[in-house]
Amino acid sequence: MSEATTTRARTASASGSTAGVTAQAGPSRRTDIAVRTLQIVLALFLAIPSAGPKLIGHSVAAESFDTIGFGDWFMYLTGALELAGAVALVIPILSGVSAIALIGLMIGAFITQMTVFDGENALTPVIFLVLFAVVARVRWHKTVELVALVRRRF
Numbered sequence: 001m002s003e004a005t006t007t008r009a010r011t012a013s014a015s016g017s018t019a020g021v022t023a024q025a026g027p028s029r030r031t032d033i034a035v036r037t038l039q040i041v042l043a044l045f046l047a048i049p050s051a052g053p054k055l056i057g058h059s060v061a062a063e064s065f066d067t068i069g070f071g072d073w074f075m076y077l078t079g080a081l082e083l084a085g086a087v088a089l090v091i092p093i094l095s096g097v098s099a100i101a102l103i104g105l106m107i108g109a110f111i112t113q114m115t116v117f118d119g120e121n122a123l124t125p126v127i128f129l130v131l132f133a134v135v136a137r138v139r140w141h142k143t144v145e146l147v148a149l150v151r152r153r154f
Contacts, residue, residue: 026141035138039089042131046086046102054079068116081105089135096143099136103129 026032053061054075065075085105088098109125136143 043086043089046082051079051082096139099132102132
């Protein structure tokens, strides 16, 4: 029996119930720490070297967005979305939904790399997409919790 299953079984026997314990249980401690570390590293990357140049209007970022053809407003919007995603990625209740939203952003980045830049650096958003998918999967229980919280409010 795995460490997570053993912990869930102990929790269930202590509470006197086994119904729904595995559905509501989060990841094992080791997985939680590993994914939390991944979230912090991804958030730092998104906030500093990715969103930073876009938000300050650095010439390299501006040139890339001019090539895309949407102009400065799209550069600032993308930078703001990346920064918001980075912040939400380290807030426990928002971490899962943030990872899902960032997957969407990476799909857009991949399509842009393939269509506008002829595939140059197209692997970068794919790698980040996979990492965000890992976070989204492990933090799925947080997404379910957030949806339940929102439904209770409305």
